[in-house]
Every structure is written in C-alpha cells, then in structure tokens.
Amino acid sequence: MYARRNLPSLSGLLALEAVARLGTATAAAAELNLTAGAISRALKEVEATLGQTLLLRDRQRLRLTPAGSEYVSQARHALDTLGGAAERLRSSAGGALSLAILPAFGMHWLAPRLPLFRAMHPEVALSLSTRLRPFDLSAEGFDAAIHYGRADWPAAGHLRLMQEQVLPVCAPGFLPTPPRAPADILSHALLMIESRTGDWGRWFAAQGIAGQRPAGMMFDQFATMQQAAIHGLGIALLPTFLIADDLTAGRLIAAWGSPTPSNGAYWLVWAKDRPMRPPLQAFHDWIAGMVGPEGRVTD
Structure with a gap:
C-alpha cells in the first residue's frame, strides 16, 4: 500500500487533470467553480507532494512535461474508477439500474x-x-x-x-x-x-x-x-x-x-x-x- 503522505489531494488531482485537458488555469477554474489562484495553489501542492515538475508555462498556456503527461494518464484512470464507485454507490441507495x-x-x-x-x-x-x-x-x-x-x-x-x-x-x-x-x-x-x-x-x-x-x-x-x-x-x-x-x-x-x-x-x-x-x-x-x-x- 502506498503511504498516504505521498498522495496528492483529490482537489489537486482534479485541478491537474482539468488544466492538462483545457490548457489554462482560468479554464480549469471555470470548470471546477474555483478561482485561478486556487487552481495555481492546487497545482503547486501536487508538484510539491510528488517532487516533480509536471507543468511548464508556454506563452499563455500550461503544457505538461513528459513526467506530467504520464502521471495525468494514470491519474485519469484512478479518477474514472472513483467516479464509477460513486455512481454505483448512488445507484445502490435506490432502485437504479444502469445498462x-x-x-x-x-x-x-x-x-x-x-x-x-x-x-x-x-x-x-x-x-x-x-x-x-x-x-x-x-x-x-x-x-x-x-x-x-x-x-x-x-x-x-x-x-x-x-x-x-x-x-x-x-x-x-x-x-x-x-x-x-x-x-x-x-x-x-x-x-x-x-x-x-x-x-x-x-x-x-x-x-x-x-x-x-x-x-x-x-x-x-x-x-x-x-x-x-x-x-x-x-x-x-x-x-x-x-x-x-x-x-x-x-x-x-x-x-x-x-x-x-x-x-x-x-x-x-x-x-x-x-x-x-x-x-x-x-x-x-x-x-x-x-x-x-x-x-x-x-x-
């Protein structure tokens, strides 16, 4: 089992995934209903936890480093798994059936x-x-x-x-x-x-x-x-x-x-x-x- 202290926060992972997909902190902030400053702080927290540079600023956009690209790919799979578990939990509370x-x-x-x-x-x-x-x-x-x-x-x-x-x-x-x-x-x-x-x-x-x-x-x-x-x-x-x-x-x-x-x-x-x-x-x-x-x- 991985030590929890080595894991970024869920909010940090969501910010990183949104920025990787949308290209800017402003767009990620709009999608996640946060401020651009909050997105920037979340990204710094993820990089500090992992000890890696994951994003580089390229003019007005944020670009993944090779390490960042590999990490985001794996993080997306983990987020999808968590989302599926949440959906099943909501469904099990009632009589929902997803086919x-x-x-x-x-x-x-x-x-x-x-x-x-x-x-x-x-x-x-x-x-x-x-x-x-x-x-x-x-x-x-x-x-x-x-x-x-x-x-x-x-x-x-x-x-x-x-x-x-x-x-x-x-x-x-x-x-x-x-x-x-x-x-x-x-x-x-x-x-x-x-x-x-x-x-x-x-x-x-x-x-x-x-x-x-x-x-x-x-x-x-x-x-x-x-x-x-x-x-x-x-x-x-x-x-x-x-x-x-x-x-x-x-x-x-x-x-x-x-x-x-x-x-x-x-x-x-x-x-x-x-x-x-x-x-x-x-x-x-x-x-x-x-x-x-x-x-x-x-x-």
Whole structure:
C-alpha cells in the first residue's frame, strides 16, 4: 500500500487533470467553480507532494512535461474508477439500474419488451446508454451491458439472449435478375459494418464458397446500413430481428436464400467481482424468462 503522505489531494488531482485537458488555469477554474489562484495553489501542492515538475508555462498556456503527461494518464484512470464507485454507490441507495446497450439490438429487440419489465418492476429506474464495443464495467459505472459475440467478456458473467441470424437483403428492383447462385452476389455492391468486416466472408463460407473477403461500402451502425440498402445502395447482410418489418412491408427483399446463423450471439454481461444488486437481479431474472430455453448462463 502506498503511504498516504505521498498522495496528492483529490482537489489537486482534479485541478491537474482539468488544466492538462483545457490548457489554462482560468479554464480549469471555470470548470471546477474555483478561482485561478486556487487552481495555481492546487497545482503547486501536487508538484510539491510528488517532487516533480509536471507543468511548464508556454506563452499563455500550461503544457505538461513528459513526467506530467504520464502521471495525468494514470491519474485519469484512478479518477474514472472513483467516479464509477460513486455512481454505483448512488445507484445502490435506490432502485437504479444502469445498462449499456448496442443501438440496433436495444431499439429493435430490447425496447419493445421493456414495458413488460417496467410493469413488473416499477421500482427500478432504468438508465440506458449506447456502447458499441466492450469496456471496463467497473470503471464506467454500469451494472450490466448487452454484448455481441462470444462469452469472452473479461471477468464477467454471461447470459445468452439470442443467437443472431443474418440475411442478405436489398431494395426491390436492385437486382436486375435474381441470382442463380450465391456467388452472383459478389458482382454487386456490398454493404458492411466496419466492426464486423468478416461477416460477408463467413456468410459465403456457409454457402460453400470459402476464402472470400469482399470489399464494400462501410458503415458504423446497422441502422445507417439498413437505410442505405432500402435506398438501393447495395446488398446488406443484416440481422433478421432488425429487418422483420422491412421484409413484411416490402421495403427490403432477400437477395439470396434463408437466414443463416452468424458468428456470434447477444449476451447480457455483468461484473463477477461485485455482488449483483437487487435491480440487476430483477432485470437478469426477467430477461432470462423472456429468452426462455435459448438463454444460457456462462461463468
């Protein structure tokens, strides 16, 4: 354990982080609701405690030294951890549940079912935020997250919600003639998600055409790619839960075949290193009941 006398004060760390980010004591003072003099005193206290010069004045701005840059990077992580702990403490005082979701899954699968959860658990104040990639649950203060892929989120429990099925779709009339074989799709414009560029290759492999890594127009979210397909920009490989209404309404049609299992599933994940609070337990049990036999817990 580090000796506490070697640790700068929290106010000093907040001042240092703000100055490093904003560049001036005046801007940091405005953000922290302090005076510029108070910021300057806090910075001197941090440097005196650490015995290092962390900031240099460059004209009207303050610039980190190499040692200061390295220290601020580590200090930010510690401040994020403290902020996450404070958020969890506030949440545990009531019935709050903070959940990170994937935008497409959250909008088209989870959101239509949430009224049932609210009806069963009106005491839970649910907060939803979008995250596209795995992150540190403890550091960011989320109780749980929806994850796509495998049961490989570090230090997390996993409940499988749904195996994803995908289908290549396009706008009616986009294909001049129906494809005679899956390989015919390669001659048309393909649309793909930048975080899952291997999906088309896996789909072709499932059709018996191995070794394909086709290029295509990139999108960062399914919703944008879905609209691009509807407006005739190409053929998109999309999850079936996302396009059910478009297929029914005729806005999209299958470019080939029937739905194919993708490489991943959707999971509810939660940190295993802390007890599951009542709001999370309620949500976990409810969604496990929603997915029924398909759900599977992995520790």
